[in-house]
Amino acid sequence: GAVVSQHPSWVICKSGTSVKIECRSLDFQATTMFWYRQFPKQSLMLMATSNEGSKATYEQGVEKDKFLINHASLTLSTLTVTSAHPEDSSFYICSASQIGTQPQHFGDGTRLSIL
Amino acid sequence: KNQVEQSPQSLIILEGKNCTLQCNYTVSPFSNLRWYKQDTGRGPVSLTIMTFSENTKSNGRYTATLDADTKQSSLHITASQLSDSASYICVVSGAGGTSYGKLTFGQGTILTVHP
Numbered sequence: 280g281a282v283v284s285q286h287p288s289w290v291i292c293k294s295g296t297s298v299k300i301e302c303r304s305l306d307f308q309a310t311t312m313f314w315y316r317q318f319p320k321q322s323l324m325l326m327a328t329s330n331e332g333s334k335a336t337y338e339q340g341v342e343k344d345k346f347l348i349n350h351a352s353l354t355l356s357t358l359t360v361t362s363a364h365p366e367d368s369s370f371y372i373c374s375a376s377q378i379g380t381q382p383q384h385f386g387d388g389t390r391l392s393i394l
Numbered sequence: 395k396n397q398v399e400q401s402p403q404s405l406i407i408l409e410g411k412n413c414t415l416q417c418n419y420t421v422s423p424f425s426n427l428r429w430y431k432q433d434t435g436r437g438p439v440s441l442t443i444m445t446f447s448e449n450t451k452s453n454g455r456y457t458a459t460l461d462a463d464t465k466q467s468s469l470h471i472t473a474s475q476l477s478d479s480a481s482y483i484c485v486v487s488g489a490g491g492t493s494y495g496k497l498t499f500g501q502g503t504i505l506t507v508h509p
Binding site (some may be wrong): 283285304320321322323324325370372374382383384385386387388 | 428435436437438439443453483491497499500501502504
């Protein structure tokens with residue numbers, strides 16, 4: 280149980296392209312979803328927290344107009360990296376929990392490479 | 395500032411040997427501590443979760459300990475296997491106030507098991 284699916288697992292695109300990453304909770308309803316970014320050999324860094332039906336709460340230093348988050352249903356959240364540039368290349372991981380303070384279940388991540 | 399420090403940063407052991415990973419934290423107030431295993435290019439997978447009153451918890455060949463007084467935790471891996479090669483991340487969840495439910499991640503220990 281508690282499976283979180285992330286898609287795509289790997290994407291390569293040109294600079295200036297917008298990229299959408301999906302995060303789905305397959306067997307539970309996720310009232311809260313989290314988006315993380317992880318650079319090589321570093322730990323996960325929380326980017327934003329989204330509650331279903333509400334605007335996402337972004338961590339300090341994360342541009343909300345750059346990283347658009349939508350959490351329109353209890354099983355799906357999307358992260359759109361707008362006008363991506365090479366410095367946005369990273370490993371993006373989502374997690375989901377039934378209630379904000381309950382254990383988070385992580386997706387398998389999306390490797391984003393911007394050329 | 396809430397912090398989680400892990401040691402060593404990396405560790406190489408031979409298959410079949412035991413090893414112990416360390417985690418020190420300053421998160422306060424404290425809710426729980428989790429150890430995750432993250433394979434390269436994958437999302438973190440939970441190994442153990444411990445609350446304030448728990449001193450030790452096992453999951454197969456993984457045994458976690460927690461000393462809430464000294465704010466230290468360890469993860470002991472017994473009879474290591476090649477598949478244990480991964481990054482092991484200590485994650486502490488806060489309780490109350492602005493730390494409520496918020497996760498603080500350690501930087502991880504990269505374990506490599508050689509045949």
